[in-house]
Amino acid sequence: MPGIDCGVERRMGARAGLGDAADFSPLACGEGSGVGFERRDTRVPLSTRPRPDPPPPGGRESVGRDLASTRTRLDAGRTSPDRDPAFGVYVHWPFCRSKCPYCDFNSHVRHGLVDEQRLVRAFAAEIAATAARTPGRTVSTIFFGGGTPSLMEPATVAAILDAIAKNWRVSDDVEVTLEANPTSVEARRFKGYRTAGVNRVSLGVQALDDAALSALGRTHTAREALDAVAIARRIFERYSFDLIYARPGQTVPAWRAELTGAISQAAEHLSLYQLTIEPGTPFAALHASGRLATPDADHARNLYDITQEVCAAAGLPAYEVSNHARPGAECRHNLVYWRCREYAGIGPGAHGRLDIGGVRRATATERQPEAWLALVEGQGSGLVTDEPLSRTEAADEYLLMGLRLAEGIDLNRFERLAGHPLSAERIAHLTQHGLVETLAAGRLRVTATGFPVLNAVVADLAA
Ligand SMILES: C[S@@+](CC[C@H](N)C(=O)[O-])C[C@H]1O[C@@H](n2cnc3c(N)ncnc32)[C@H](O)[C@@H]1O
Ligand code: SF4
Numbered sequence: 001m002p003g004i005d006c007g008v009e010r011r012m013g014a015r016a017g018l019g020d021a022a023d024f025s026p027l028a029c030g031e032g033s034g035v036g037f038e039r040r041d042t043r044v045p046l047s048t049r050p051r052p053d054p055p056p057p058g059g060r061e062s063v064g065r066d067l068a069s070t071r072t073r074l075d076a077g078r079t080s081p082d083r084d085p086a087f088g089v090y091v092h093w094p095f096c097r098s099k100c101p102y103c104d105f106n107s108h109v110r111h112g113l114v115d116e117q118r119l120v121r122a123f124a125a126e127i128a129a130t131a132a133r134t135p136g137r138t139v140s141t142i143f144f145g146g147g148t149p150s151l152m153e154p155a156t157v158a159a160i161l162d163a164i165a166k167n168w169r170v171s172d173d174v175e176v177t178l179e180a181n182p183t184s185v186e187a188r189r190f191k192g193y194r195t196a197g198v199n200r201v202s203l204g205v206q207a208l209d210d211a212a213l214s215a216l217g218r219t220h221t222a223r224e225a226l227d228a229v230a231i232a233r234r235i236f237e238r239y240s241f242d243l244i245y246a247r248p249g250q251t252v253p254a255w256r257a258e259l260t261g262a263i264s265q266a267a268e269h270l271s272l273y274q275l276t277i278e279p280g281t282p283f284a285a286l287h288a289s290g291r292l293a294t295p296d297a298d299h300a301r302n303l304y305d306i307t308q309e310v311c312a313a314a315g316l317p318a319y320e321v322s323n324h325a326r327p328g329a330e331c332r333h334n335l336v337y338w339r340c341r342e343y344a345g346i347g348p349g350a351h352g353r354l355d356i357g358g359v360r361r362a363t364a365t366e367r368q369p370e371a372w373l374a375l376v377e378g379q380g381s382g383l384v385t386d387e388p389l390s391r392t393e394a395a396d397e398y399l400l401m402g403l404r405l406a407e408g409i410d411l412n413r414f415e416r417l418a419g420h421p422l423s424a425e426r427i428a429h430l431t432q433h434g435l436v437e438t439l440a441a442g443r444l445r446v447t448a449t450g451f452p453v454l455n456a457v458v459a460d461l462a463a
Helices: 006-018 060-069 116-133 154-167 190-196 210-215 222-235 252-265 282-288 297-313 332-338 369-379 391-402 411-418 424-432 451-462
Strands: 087-093 138-146 169-180 200-206 238-245 269-274 318-320 323-325 342-346 351-356 359-365 383-388 436-439 443-446
Touching: 087 332, 116 154, 116 342, 116 351, 116 369, 138 154, 138 332, 154 169, 154 190, 169 332, 190 222, 200 222, 210 222, 222 238, 222 252, 238 252, 252 269, 252 297, 269 297, 297 318, 332 342, 332 391, 342 359, 391 411, 391 451, 424 436, 424 451, 443 451
Parallel strands: 087 138, 087 342, 138 169, 169 200, 200 238, 238 269
Antiparallel strands: 269 323, 318 323, 342 351, 351 359, 359 383, 436 443
16 A cells, blocks of 8 residues: 555554454454554554645734634534544654654654754745645644654744645634643743644653653653643643553553543543554564563553543543543544545655545655755655555555544445445454444444454454
8 A cells, every 4th residue: 555654554564464364352462463452553643734725814923823812613513523624734843852762753863953944944845835736625633743843943833834824724723733742841832832823732741650751761750741731731722641551560550540640630632552662663672682571462451441441431431542532622633534534744754645636645755854855945845655545545544544433434435435335244244243333324333342453353344
């Protein structure tokens, strides 16, 4: 499948590895079983982004103020599956202060100063080039992901938002999220981001335990992270934070206590990822040499079950495999991915899905920041992949992404994409095993029993 973003590629890899031997036992999870307990897939896909209709009046400041004064409304109509005309813009900031040993995101450490003004010009050029291909869109969500976008100067964020607003129409209730590391230095910039137009932050807290944070190679303490959460709460209408669980040595009671503590600080949204051992990372080397032991499949399953139970009891049910929210407070940007809506990918290593001339196209840009800059400065965009998806690929992607959501998929939409219906026989087989259910509105979704073996369920349906 060409150009599928890293999360989807991994999912396709997982599927390919399943073959016909998929085991639907809910306990057949974790490494070694070949059946996905989502150990590699639980992160928000990185993914997880055109000339426009009339740009809003005024320059950067007025755009910033317009965006900043925007109140996010999440009514049922806006979030109703498969109907919202969402268009997301993903902006990738590829730099971090240091590299965490578990992380394989496209993030780079630069010891010299990063030339933000030069980067802003490149981001603006790529935004204009992408907008020229997708006229008439209205941007409903913007996501600054990384890397560490909270290393950006607020003026840089404002300038990129300005470029987006000059090139596309921007919805009145646009959701603008910025990923932030929870250090005191970065929290000092939060007000500036708010003024620039950011209305939601997503903080990488990772753990509320100093020993665990240190083992994860984080540069902040739990206290510092909670202080950053408190600052975010004062400044932004909406915030979320990430935790990593199924960490080496983590017990069920310890995770229950940590999660309960986290929920007391959470407002409306939490992302809870199982630690995945990513090839090529320092953690992978430690793991291979036996110096880093991750929970076995049964233990990981227990930690997963506790996560679902504690979050649901607190009114934060999972709306996606790893994402929990109060109903209506889901991350609208990530819903754009999971509902297979259209998004532009801007910046080094960003992936996009553009619907052009009735064809869905997978786009990706050069990953290495300096090479990306050179491409954009030379040809106006850093695109290295721009390929049409076949019907089968588009339909498979809809299955892969949509079945991660508690709301599931629209069977008619699948049929329109694939050119044939999803096999009734396979649906019946999975239903008999209690792994999927069909809803009256023509939707198919994975059940609580099915989620721990989601890869196998998707593999069976896509086969
Ligand atoms: C782009 S990263 C984080 C943004 C920000 N730089 C930070 O570290 O706070 C997005 C999230 O992916 C999760 N993540 C990254 N690598 C992971 C791994 N190997 N296993 C589980 N979660 C991971 C972390 O929770 C992280 O907050
Ligand atoms: S987890 Fe965040 S801070 Fe750490 S290397 Fe990855 S992107 Fe950078």
